[in-house]
Amino acid sequence: MLLIECPWCGERPEPEFVYGGQAHVARPRVPAEASAEEWTRYLYLRENSRGVHAERWRHTHGCGRFFNALRDTTSDQFLATYKVGEAPPSPGQVSR
Amino acid sequence: MQRFSGLSLLRRGLAGQRGWQPQWRHPDPKPAYDALIVGGGGHGLGTAYYLASEHRLTNIAVLEKGWIGSGNTGRNTTIIRSNYLFPESAALYDHAVRLWESLSQVLNYNVMFSQRGVLMLAHTVHDMQVAKRHVHANRAAGVDNEWLTPPEARAFCPLLNIGDIRYPVLGAALQRRGGTARHDAVAWGYARAADALGVDIIENCEVTGIRRNAQGAVEGVETTRGTIRAPRIGVAAAGNTSVVLKMAQVELPLESYPLQALVSEPVKPVFPCVVMSNTIHAYISQSDKGELVIGAGTDAYTSYTQRGGPHITSHALEAICELFPMFRRMRMLRCWGGIVDVTPDRSPIIGKTGVPGLYVNCGWGTGGFKATPGSAHVFAWTIARDEPHPLNAPFTLERFRDGNLIDEAAAAAVAH
């Protein structure tokens, strides 16, 4: 099980969290005005990256907050976790 | 193709095992083919076989980045059934079951298909309602499925614990025509039969790019073994579909999760059928070699590592031990993972991609192995005729835009 660094609570094990899927998927501001393609993209189309993946996690058995993470899906190693509203660090910026 | 039979074993045995021919060639890729299949698993190799045998397209190649069957085909728990809810699904999966029933004879390769029955357990009132709904829907669609009471379920699987446990067995849906097959044999059987018809099987050949012409149609692939031209490309590369289709600028509604499975130490025959439980996240059968084959739900996050966490497999094993308390002392011998491409409605995508000449067969999630011959058959039709077969016509990429989802989350029977 993964060890995930919640930006508020620190390192906690995976069962305390719920996976939130790909991060930065913007909901159309006015859904009724979205085209079928825009709505399909929002609901269903995903990067599904083989490599660095920006994703959400929610610390349900902890602080309850959502946050974002950059994780390499070919090794499951986290590069960074960052709060909602913050820009994702670029992989080059990251050092642990 | 050198014919396999008991007589051939006798002859070769007397000759000191000399005279066996290689089951398939290992040719270098040609510069061009009439069609390419990307992905050398059961679906891809089967597609190539049907293209050659039913559509007379023999100047084709299967490109596999590793060795054939090394992806999900070699990693699944070999369960075969067709008891899905909607008539579109039941028809497609039952097409596969009917092909399974004669596959060994057609391929002259024993795929060890065994219709020993698949029992799907119900543990709550909700489970019972869903299961009975499936039973009625299946029977209305001409697919066998029947409801059993707990004592009847135990009569069918004598080891089943129908006593007072945390999630008691309240009944079960049984599909007698369901069962198992030997997964590796399916890949090898299709490979040998396809090769005999002239299909080139190219291993250690990873597709790194898809070439499109000025009109946007595909014209070939870049690979680690050079450029190969073809006007038609079918992608059946479960676990890497998003990666490959991105090379042609096609976006898909897929998320790829780890799916773990385990086998136990081999023991004498003790488990007669297949038992699955959606609610407590475990499924089990016993292979012909004696090993208990156990599968779990997916891990929670997307990953291409082909492994997951121990809490997932522990949970599945706890469930197995509740249902079959005599197995607690047994030890697991091997544990591994695959990469399953999951769609929002847990139904596959088989058909055109919007890029002329490019076809995709993906999104089987946790349940692709059972459909292998049926999927391959209709995918070959689609590629050969540039139109879907009636059985895969509903499973389009466009259905997500148009809202015609085929929601088989319950029938998938694997937690994810």
Next chain:
Amino acid sequence: MSEGLRIAHGGRIDRSRPLAFTFDRARYRGFAGDTLASALLANGVYLMGRSFKYHRPRGVLAAGAEEPNALVGVHRDAARYTPNVRATQLELYEGLEAESQNRWPSLAFDLGAINDLIAPFIPAGFYYKTFMWPRGAWQSLYEPRIRAAAGLGTAPREADPDRYAARYAHCDVLVVGAGPAGLAAAAAAASAGARVMLCDEQSEFGGALLSQDPRTAARIEGRPALEWLTHTLAALAANPRVTLLRRATAFGYFPHNLVSVNERLTDHLASVPADSPRERQWQVRAREVVLATGAIERPLVFPGNDRPGIMLAGAARTFLNRYGVRPGTRAVLVTATDDAYTVALELQQAGIFVATIADLRGEDGAAAARAREESIPVLTRATVLGTSGRRRVRSIQLAQLEGGEPLTTQLQPCDLVLMSAGYTPSVHLYSQSRGKLRWDEGLQAFLPGTPAERVRSVGACRGEFALEAALADGAAAGSAAAREATDPARRGVCPAGAA
């Protein structure tokens, strides 16, 4: 009988505590510290199992976890039956009841051996090539028979009454394997102040040190190896920041340095205590992991290399020095390394007649000269043409190669054939951690390459076979691991620069 097979002194068994046990309902005696395998060998029992498919008679090949043949079922009571236990790992206790598997009606006379007679017609994968006609016959006729013939042990039939516990643990450094390299790593990490966990799948810590002849074993830090062992273990046991786990197998390496360890608590006891779980599964989250998992000796490939009495040279050494058992009376060694010569001399010292050392290599070095001094014939450029003996090896046919062709041949009567072909580093856990392997041309082995987690491999499991090198390797890794684990700037368990 067995009078001549037990050595009077030495080994790590306790001759003051004899134990009674049964194997296939025959009664035998052994000693505390024996495994079922060593006790059976001491009683002159060589036939311990039957092969999976052809039901060929099999004896022990190895002395530890890598044993492929001697799989037995252990019966405590009706509900506590455990199949497929390796006799080389089964610690002897008073009243142990074990039985052989996959044979009928008996181990000595098994009707399943008919498969061996028809072996030419049922080669590997034969079932893919037949059983297809008539169509329904696979399921109704052929498959049930295949299933009945397959499987090794018998699954337990009753609900398991034993309890199993689980525990989570966190530490700075987890060391897997308590041979010399692992002990050096644990000691170094502990003296650097780290919280250390050390686990080993055996009942005693020490690894390869336990198989050496104490009279000729190398010295460590100026003292006899076994004394170093006792001293090092005492220091570790006295350290409150160190957790020692015996009979504990690290069996899974999961993402982010989570290692699963299975600790066996009661299987070695004569009676099951009412208040103890049978096993405890540890989920250990370690900031740093040191793998000291050792290496497995390689068998040789030659016709008839699987008869009872044909075993690894290192295994014979372990039976001799650790368990005080002569695994045979008349030995032939077949080797591609110098290790076998040490074993040959030890066998001779213990009163076993060493008929020949067949060396596959061409040279005639110092080791061969030493052997000849002790009147042990050495055959160079040797190869093996075959062996004979059904329930136990009776002879081996050797040949000397000239220009690649067998020229002179000799038939050597023997009841023990030892193989020595080098070692394969145990990289199982390392591979599970998704670290890359690299091929080493010199050692002809896969070694750990670029790791994917915070893990270091030390000693034999990364090709450092010599004792001094393994100790130094372990100590260096233990110190480095402790330093990195306790670095205040350190966050998380993901390696730096993972992108």
